[in-house]
Amino acid sequence: MTMNESNPFTDWAAQVHALFKTNRIELISFVPDGGHKRLIELCQNDSEMRTVTLTTEEEGVAFAAGAFLGGKRAALLMQSSGVGNCINMLSLPRVCNMPFLALVTMRGEWGEFNPWQVPMGSSSEKVLDACGVLVYRVESIEQVASTMDAAIQFAFSSRQRVAVLLGQKLIGAKNFARGDK
């Protein structure tokens, strides 16, 4: 399957993009990850969305807060190594009773090749929990849409902080030594 084809049963990125659309999530900020490549492209190619490339993940937390103040919905895309960068900034949506929605692609757990990814990958869930962010984990493609839908309702209808962690079983583990791209 090429990057431009969409299979509604297996293409989780297209499902997430569609959920962003139906739920008026228009401002998408990210520090990229290979696992987010297709979702980022779908958002960048959508004229109704604005994508914001960040230099570090906590910028996206503050950006989402500003967007909410102005009446728009934002989502933050990052990989698990970025979770730790967000810790202090997560006090902002928490203290201000703002929604926060993050979609985190996991590294450093299932079949990881790079040991430097393991410390943050294995502590992402605990760090988010300690910062008052509810964590939903997804390990299979069939769960993505329903979990994202629940996370979006929780974030914006109940004004909570929520992160959806996409497991490495779902996005696949990279191995440069084996020649993976």
Added chain:
Amino acid sequence: MNRLNRRDALREILRERGDLIVVTGLGSPAYDLASIGNAPLDFPLWGAMGGAAMVGLGLALAQPQHRVLVLTGDGEMLMGIGSLATIAAQRPRNLRIVVLDNERFGETGQQRTHTAMGTDLEIVARGCGIENTRTIRNAAELAALRQDIHSLDDVLCAVVKISPEELPRVLPPRDGAYLTHRLREALLGTERALEG
């Protein structure tokens, strides 16, 4: 070297501010704003150090018809220095960033910041890609800055060199949920402000 008084400078910048939204970084800029007043379009941060400019970017993109002023200190801007690159890449025409630069961490004992040790935040901002940058050292430059805050159709970053004196603290409200609702209600109306 000529240094402006921070509250005199801010009073001039915010004179007849109209519907300008003002986000401040934590610490002295928040107290400076509170020394002038306490308005629904004020959003003073009490934490989230390094995040003021990005809160401003979010507001600017969500409210393109409104001008948004981020008013912060040199220490806070240095912590969020990468956000100058993020903002330059977005080029929000309604966002203004004003750094009140006293070259000190004012909240923690007046320790010197990097701007006292060679860092020039105006050059940093320009190097990040923000074309409209300036350093303000006198009343005439301040008056021109005030004009441009209201009339320029492009993102703007100004560094205002201020004296490092410690002034009496005037505290803005620190209930974040209140500040959030107050600003959203002013911008969106009560009904939308209560939604997600």
